Amino acid sequence: xxxxxxxxxxxxxxxxxxxxxxxxxxxxxxxxxxxxxxxxxxxxxxxxxxxxxxxxxxxxxxxxxxxxxxxxxxxxxxxxxxxxxxxxxxxxxxxxxxxxxxxxxxxxxxxxxxxxxxxxxxxxxxxxxxxxxxxxxxxxxxxxxxxxxxxxxxxxxxxxxxxxxxxxxxxxxxxxxxxxxxxxxxxxxxxxxxxxxxxxxxxxxxxxxxxxxxxxxxxxxxxxxxxxxxxxxxxxxxxxxxxxxxxxxxxxxxxxxxxxxxxxxxxxxxxxxxxxxxxxxxxxxxxxxxxxxxxxxxxxxxxxxxxxxxxxxxxxxxxxxxxxxxxxxxxxxxxxxxxxxxxxxxxxxxxxxxxxxxxxxxxxxxxxxxxxxxxxxxxxxxxxxxxxxxxxxx
Numbered sequence: 101x102x103x104x105x106x107x108x109x110x111x112x113x114x115x116x117x118x119x120x121x122x123x124x125x126x127x128x129x130x131x132x133x134x135x136x137x138x139x140x141x142x143x144x145x146x147x148x149x150x151x152x153x154x155x156x157x158x159x160x161x162x163x164x165x166x167x168x169x170x171x172x173x174x175x176x177x178x179x180x181x182x183x184x185x186x187x188x189x190x191x192x193x194x195x196x197x198x199x200x201x202x203x204x205x206x207x208x209x210x211x212x213x214x215x216x217x218x219x220x221x222x223x224x225x226x227x228x229x230x231x232x233x234x235x236x237x238x239x240x241x242x243x244x245x246x247x248x249x250x251x252x253x254x255x256x257x258x259x260x261x262x263x264x265x266x267x268x269x270x271x272x273x274x275x276x277x278x279x280x281x282x283x284x285x286x287x288x289x290x291x292x293x294x295x296x297x298x299x300x301x302x303x304x305x306x307x308x309x310x311x312x313x314x315x316x317x318x319x320x321x322x323x324x325x326x327x328x329x330x331x332x333x334x335x336x337x338x339x340x341x342x343x344x345x346x347x348x349x350x351x352x353x354x355x356x357x358x359x360x361x362x363x364x365x366x367x368x369x370x371x372x373x374x375x376x377x378x379x380x381x382x383x384x385x386x387x388x389x390x391x392x393x394x395x396x397x398x399x400x401x402x403x404x405x406x407x408x409x410x411x412x413x414x415x416x417x418x419x420x421x422x423x424x425x426x427x428x429x430x431x432x433x434x435x436x437x438x439x440x441x442x443x444x445x446x447x448x449x450x451x452x453x454x455x456x457x458x459x460x461x462x463x464x465x466x467x468x469x470x471x472x473x474x475x476x477x478x479x480x481x482x483x484x485x486x487x488x489x490x491x492x493x494x
């Protein structure tokens with residue numbers, strides 16, 4: 101055993117004390133947060149938006165919509181027939197110790213036709229990227245893990261659009277196991293590289309394809325840690341003249357996620373009011389008419405709170421919003437709180453270590469057939485030895 105557990109025991113004890121202290125703090129502060137939620141639900145929206153404007157562009161809070169912020173909406177009745185489409189992806193990143201340089205993106209998709217009696221349709225699409233234009237950016241720098249993750253996100257959305265274009269006849273919901281904002285672009289600063297800009301444009305184009313199919317799309321975030329609504333409640337509690345970056349950073353609610361708040365007010369199957377994510381990236385999405393809204397959803401009897409992100413054209417359409425809400429609840433009934441279609445999409449997409457080893461062997465065999473021999477690095481070989489717990493005599 102390489103981990104010295106007895107050595108970690110004092111740290112584990114301190115961690116346990118910290119967890120208990122944090123939970124105790126949550127229980128003490130939550131009643132005040134609930135009071136604020138109800139009190140601020142009747143405040144003039146112009147006053148709230150003036151405070152948001154004073155908070156500045158970098159304020160990480162939620163922008164309220166026309167819904168009172170303490171609203172709780174029961175699930176509408178689902179259509180007799182509707183489509184659920186889900187996509188998930190996994191990847192193999194480049195390994196500089198492997199015999200050949202490449203990365204792989206594998207996407208799993210599923211289409212379930214409720215009320216048809218037909219079995220689900222499944223698809224898996226794996227693609228290998230090995231050319232220099234794939235492995236290096238415009239400056240000759242090796243592609244990063246975050247870029248590969250973003251390309252996977254684009255491919256997931258592309259699969260949803262591809263399947264959705266064949267499902268125009270019935271109400272349809274397409275699902276991703278993540279938020280809708282492409283956070284790679286948010287992390288790139290005010291002037292993203294041309295490569296990131298191209299990826300973002302491809303992503304937005306897939307959202308437009310889905311919109312043109314008259315199909316709802318939603319990002320499902322399980323156990324969300326966001327605190328955007330909590331930040332909004334803190335902002336509302338301040339007088340306009342008190343609002344400053346320093347005061348906002350000293351919130352008494354730091355560390356408390358929205359999930360705990362909505363766990364108190366949402367009955368099973370109910371969703372919260374709609375909010376808008378305040379961020380620079382979302383303003384770029386707004387320019388493309390895909391501004392991201394979100395709501396919280398109690399997905400089942402175990403009081404599990406998920407965050408659901410949808411584009412503005414879903415949020416502003418009562419029909420698409422109702423399909424999103426009702427179809428998610430139907431899906432979550434099958435698993436106790438998590439959409440069944442996303443479970444299956446993940447199973448289809450996952451790439452195991454055994455898969456990678458088999459793929460490496462296939463690549464090496466193909467190269468040998470063309471008269472060349474590839475070798476693992478010495479570091480890679482020694483890791484294989486230690487991983488198998490082999491002992492070597494010095």
